[in-house]
Amino acid sequence: MPVIIEAREKFEELVAENNLSTENIKITAEGLDPEEAIGHPERQDFPLLQGEEVMIEAKFKNSRGQAFTDQPGEYEGTLEEILSFDLDSSYRRALLVAAINVVLRDLDLIEKTVHCRDDDMEDCAEEIMAWIKTNHGELQTIGLIGFQPAFLEAAAKTFGSNNILVTDLNQDRIGGSDYGIEVRNGEKFNRRLIKKSGFVLVTGSTMINGSAGKLLELFAEQNKDFAFYGNTITGLAYLMDLPQLCFYGRRG
Template identity: 40%
Template sequence: MYSKLKSAFIELSEQGRLLEKEVNITAKQLSPREAIGETLRKDFPLLHGKESLMQADFKGALGQAFTDMPGNFNGKIKEILDLELSNNGERALFIATLNAVMRYMNRVDKTIHCKNEAPELCANEIVKNIINKYGSDITLGIIGFQPAIIDNFSKNLLPENIRVTDLDNDNIGKEKYGVIVWDGRKMEKEIFKTCDVLLATGSTIVNNTLEQLTVNAEKYKKPLYFYGTTVAGPAAVLNLERLCFQAS
């Protein structure tokens, strides 16, 4: 999967003669206001230091990626393309830069995380989109703890018809909005077996679990959607279904 992304990135860079251009990437643990603004809901992982938001700036075009291994970089695109992508930090650098460059070349949009009341509005739109297409009697799988999405679905579907997996030990086994959170490492196949439709966080492209999700979706013949800004560029390159309504 990353070989496809690298090939697409190289082709894009060659078309735009960008390989020698400087790209500035800044990564830090943003303050709540910087990351997501002022929200009534206080259990977003971003607000508790579980993740950081890495941002790449390429000639004013911004791309972002969530990661648990933030770092700083100043250099050229060809240096990004030389990364081995062996850990979450390198993959986040690569994805943030890919998103920024694709945004610069008008290949993708909605690469900047939404703020304030917008995450709640986006969650509501995602719920409406899925229910309008598949009905309200489905069993839904949500891969990755995103409280606004889980809460909004729990108000529109029966709690027993919602499955949630996560990799954070602080969430696993806990009841969140009427739903017990499963261990994503142990239940990655079970959630596909037992659900009609799957919705996954786009940050799976950084923690290197996205490819297995697509394999399971194909194996069990289940529709799979990704949400968020991290997956903006990868979704376009890999022809993935993406839901992201309030990002800029």
């Protein structure tokens, strides 16, 4: 069963247990501009700031839950309606993920459902690399699935550029080089990246673009240590018991 479908089933159970499915609850997902989403970081090369992804935000009662997507759109409806969606597009998967984040936050089951701001991202990158070094030692190779410039720079400084592998699905990124590290095509290179890496960091937005299921299969097949990062996956990490690193995410 696809991981996003399994997560939806668990979410549906929580909605029913808390008598939310019969109420006329409305959730609005609004496209946030970069300043609203992440503030004013000193560095300007984050994908969100360059228009490659958009942050959507769901509001439910007094809580907020966000998700990254490359197919943003606005929606207003009930939880029951969102749970009935065919999850055949990034747009619909993003709405579900944002809904999971905001409802689980409102139920006080999770906390980090809103993106960090300003220069928190660079501090987070450094702390994540320090965490990896402390918990996994002097690894020969670190894999990054999903281009994130602050993470790439921090990984290169901590482990050395020659020990970093990175993939992305954005054709404009693939083939480029940052910090002396070539960005490879994730569709073709992820299996090799996972095989060669001692630890793999994965963007939570893989749950929205539909690639997370295959990655989880590869991690299990190769018995590889990994963690998803970012606030997008907070609710799914809770529902599916997935490892997540997000040190500066905020309570919605």
